[in-house]
């Protein structure tokens with residue numbers, strides 16, 4: 001089997017590439033990534049010399065390039081992760097999210113459709129999506145696969161749109177697709193613009209921790225390697241045309257999570273208890289900030305037997321240890337253009 005993974009140099013993509021290379025040595029994995037600010041081949045150093053791995057630098061917004069790529073390598077499957085993924089960036093520049101997340105996905109669907117149409121047997125187009133397409137929950141309730149779409153940010157609107165296109169290609173052209181919608185991931189190699197790695201980076205540098213609003217928003221956190229395992233079972237055993245929710249049944253208010261993170265950081269850095277928490281600074285809320293996400297993943301657990309493997313406390317400790325052991329990685333990805341981004345997003349708050 002030859003699988004095309006898009007966005008494999010990013011956070012989740014690099015864990016997916018590693019998981020498939022290690023668990024399926026008979027497969028060939030081609031990683032297609034444009035290496036935007038979020039893509040980093042350092043994330044794959046330990047597996048890049050494996051004989052069944054190939055990297056191609058390329059952009060999913062270029063339809064002609066994708067058609068040539070499909071002709072060159074007869075892919076049997078696609079696992080599509082490439083995207084603009086950060087909500088704050090989507091508020092600052094929405095159009096890039098439409099181009100990459102919507103047009104890029106449609107280009108990929110077109111390439112798969114034209115290359116596979118004579119024989120769809122054994123083919124699979126797997127689109128990786130987010131729980132944010134379902135909108136925001138109040139204090140009660142949980143997102144199921146039947147929850148109507150209600151995106152609020154330009155990011156989630158672009159992901160919702162791409163999900164609709166994927167389903168439309170299934171219904172109209174019989175393309176064998178499957179979709180999963182996952183909650184917030186955490187773990188090694190996440191770009192330090194997202195809450196957990198951003199705050200780890202700021203704590204180590206004694207910089208303020210910018211908590212949006214009152215810190216009462218709730219997210220449902222999942223260990224990224226558990227997401228990669230879920231992607232494996234859905235890719236192999238999910239039903240065509242179906243959607244699977246993925247989540248850890250692990251809800252935390254931002255402020256409770258930040259307090260736990262500060263405690264772990266104090267311990268690992270040998271600081272006195274409570275020292276890191278003094279860096280907490282409440283700042284202007286994110287525009288359109290969704291209050292609460294919570295995922296019901298019982299369909300995936302019941303039908304495909306997937307369960308999360310690790311407690312949040314343990315996973316967060318492992319995550320902190322990874323970032324502290326890889327401070328050079330953090331320094332490399334936060335130099336240059338990132339400084340300008342940080343000023344733009346946080347300067348006026």
Ligand code: NAD
Pocket residue numbers: 006007008009010011012013032033034035036037038039040058059060061080081082083084085086100104128129130131159181182183184185186190191
């Ligand atoms: P990321 O931003 O870390 O990585 C995205 C990758 O896509 C990068 O390597 C980047 O270089 C690549 N890319 C961007 N534009 C591209 C283009 N035009 N052509 C080719 N490659 C391009 O993102 P992530 O957090 O790893 O998320 C991966 C996917 O999972 C996304 O589709 C995201 O919507 C989805 N998702 C993320 C989370 C989360 O918590 N991070 C949760 C649920 C779903």
Ligand code: DAU
Pocket residue numbers: 085086087088129130131132182183184185193194195196198210211212213217218219254286293
């Ligand atoms: O739910 C899945 C989604 O999770 C993915 O689809 C997205 O790609 C991913 O970025 C993530 O989106 P969030 O907006 O939930 O993640 P983020 O890490 O940006 O923020 C998590 C929470 O922390 C959110 O309530 C906003 C808050 N926050 C975030 C940042 C960056 C802060 O309070 N301060 C910050 O500086």
